[in-house]
Amino acid sequence: MLVATASAIVATNLFEGVLVGLGLAIAEPAWKTSHVHLERVWEGEELRVRIVGNASFLRLPKLLDELDALPRGGAVRLDLSGLRHLDHACLTALDGWERDRTPLPGRKGVI
Secondary structure, eight states: OHHHHHHHHHHSOHHHHHHHHHHHHHHHHHHHHTOEEEEEEEETTEEEEEEEEEEOGGGHHHHHHHHHTSOSSSEEEEEEEEEEEEOHHHHHHHHHHHHHHOOSTTSOOBO
16 A cells, blocks of 8 residues: 555655555555455364454345355355444344255254
8 A cells, every 4th residue: 555655646646646556545444344255164074164364245236146056955154253244134134044055954064
């Protein structure tokens, strides 16, 4: 970010370079706070899905789409240890997703 600001100052002028730096200073944390993704790891017959980032209502449709794309029929373990933030809307959606994926008694499902 510092290099981009300095380059913008040299390429244009001080005022525009500082504006570029301010824009980058706002854009970087906004990107980090709205980013969430899934890491999938097969452990034997079980799929471990680690959710990483900030799970907020802004990224809820993307999160649910990725969870719905997971293969059905096997056991899935959701690992929430990678989350920095989990809001109530996402918690409720994850709970509903788990209920929808829970199989009949005696069969493996979400752990």
